Amino acid sequence: MQDLESLNFSNQFADLPEDFFHKQEWTPFDNPKLIHFNEELAELLGFSKNLNPEDLMLYINGNKAFKNSTPLAMAYAGHQFGSWVPQLGDGRGILLGQIQTKHGLMDLHIKGAGKTPYSRFGDGRAVLRSTIREYLCGEAMHHLGIPSSRSLIMIGSDEPVFRETTEFGAMMVRVAKTHIRFGHFEYFMHNKKSEFVPILLDHVIDNYFPKLKNASDSYTDLFEEIVNVTARLIAKWQAFGFAHGVMNTDNMSILGETFDFGPFGFLDDYDPGFICNHSDHQGRYAFNNQPSIGLWNCHALAAALKDHIEIERTKEIINAYEKVFYEELTNIFRKKLGLSEIKPNDLKLVEELLTWMKKNKKDYTNTFRELSKEDNDLFEDQEGKLWLEKYQERLKDEKNTPENRKQIMEQSNPKFILRNYLAQEAIQDAENSDFSKLYNLIEVLKKPYEENVNFEDYAKVPPDWSKKLEISCSS
Ligand code: AMP
Ligand code: MG
Numbered sequence: 001m002q003d004l005e006s007l008n009f010s011n012q013f014a015d016l017p018e019d020f021f022h023k024q025e026w027t028p029f030d031n032p033k034l035i036h037f038n039e040e041l042a043e044l045l046g047f048s049k050n051l052n053p054e055d056l057m058l059y060i061n062g063n064k065a066f067k068n069s070t071p072l073a074m075a076y077a078g079h080q081f082g083s084w085v086p087q088l089g090d091g092r093g094i095l096l097g098q099i100q101t102k103h104g105l106m107d108l109h110i111k112g113a114g115k116t117p118y119s120r121f122g123d124g125r126a127v128l129r130s131t132i133r134e135y136l137c138g139e140a141m142h143h144l145g146i147p148s149s150r151s152l153i154m155i156g157s158d159e160p161v162f163r164e165t166t167e168f169g170a171m172m173v174r175v176a177k178t179h180i181r182f183g184h185f186e187y188f189m190h191n192k193k194s195e196f197v198p199i200l201l202d203h204v205i206d207n208y209f210p211k212l213k214n215a216s217d218s219y220t221d222l223f224e225e226i227v228n229v230t231a232r233l234i235a236k237w238q239a240f241g242f243a244h245g246v247m248n249t250d251n252m253s254i255l256g257e258t259f260d261f262g263p264f265g266f267l268d269d270y271d272p273g274f275i276c277n278h279s280d281h282q283g284r285y286a287f288n289n290q291p292s293i294g295l296w297n298c299h300a301l302a303a304a305l306k307d308h309i310e311i312e313r314t315k316e317i318i319n320a321y322e323k324v325f326y327e328e329l330t331n332i333f334r335k336k337l338g339l340s341e342i343k344p345n346d347l348k349l350v351e352e353l354l355t356w357m358k359k360n361k362k363d364y365t366n367t368f369r370e371l372s373k374e375d376n377d378l379f380e381d382q383e384g385k386l387w388l389e390k391y392q393e394r395l396k397d398e399k400n401t402p403e404n405r406k407q408i409m410e411q412s413n414p415k416f417i418l419r420n421y422l423a424q425e426a427i428q429d430a431e432n433s434d435f436s437k438l439y440n441l442i443e444v445l446k447k448p449y450e451e452n453v454n455f456e457d458y459a460k461v462p463p464d465w466s467k468k469l470e471i472s473c474s475s
Helices: 039-044 053-061 128-144 182-190 196-208 218-240 287-305 311-336 346-359 364-371 382-395 402-412 420-431 436-446 453-459 464-468
Strands: 021-023 033-037 072-074 078-080 083-085 093-101 104-111 150-162 166-176
Touching (some): 128 436, 182 196, 196 218, 287 311, 346 382, 364 453, 436 453
Antiparallel strands (some): 072 093
């Protein structure tokens, strides 16, 4: 059990050379206010059950000090919207360190902690709105079964922060397997510090892939692991209708967790060209571009590692991205359709359903959920009925009982997702100090696959007013 003051940080990252970061304290709020504490995550991290969240808040706000932490802001770079940006780094984040848990190492990172040498023109703060969005999204993804960073605690303040309007500053503690991004490698490679690339490669292998340590080509093996987890992660996003919004290489975790999502959005109607980030004028990060952007990012990573990975294998790994992606995607879609047998045309069957959904502007989540109900009346038109016939024909290949199939489908097709309008309503109230909607939404997102009569409204398609909501990068 972890006691707060002597919390057992292991600081692997802080032991790297000084070129990797800037060690520093952070800037507390004058009047911090506890908004939410993630008990479940705290337990997973091994924190004591009697932990007082108000006490934790004082450590996170910087009023009390962790004895064993070496706080630092990380240096990294990245490709933002396809353009090279040589210096990014934690402009408003502080990495407190690593904690060893039974699920492996976990990073604790404060977001919204004030200025660092990497703040550029920013104020180092995060607003309540974006902090709530990040909190909710981490929970939503995790409980859907999609690897994601999560948040341990959210703190509000009365510190004004200036965005399009004046908002209030907030902080959260982000918990992720790592905060090492594709952009970390790019930073060293393209800033004439390439001697640090193998140091970082060794660091990642030692701490996250020890099984590769004695391999004959461990750096290329590591690259393969990163490409594969990335492909599988993005397949999950596609299958659950998640749009990340800013898939810059500095927002890509090397361990395949959904990470640094700002203007994200879940699909309501099935619209493959959906652009959740209002600042993304070209649609670079549109929903249906995500798989190829994932690959683009892997190319950028390969370029950063080029002196250390074997070229022919690298080409093969990159070429296999599509296969890994489609394998994962097809597996998930089979479950969504309740299929246990493997047949060559399964993905085609899904694609036909998606085409129908697009044409008829069907709600992505609810259509799949309805499909698991025997007596659904989803398909009233000719094309829909035709699809249903094909699906029923395909079901004849199944050895599974209908009950079993229904069960698989209910566990694979969520009833509740983080719809943008739900987040928006929770935020609006929270900005007026009423957190009840936020807390309800957090509860709903914990059990996305279970029916819950008390929360029926949360599964409703968005009301008309919410269709005009615009989510930008501003956070
Ligand atoms: P993001 O869009 O949150 O992934 O951030 C991109 C880069 O801008 C990162 O280096 C951030 O640390 C930095 N950044 C974003 N917002 C701020 C802010 N308010 N103050 C300082 N740096 C920021
Ligand atoms: Mg970022």
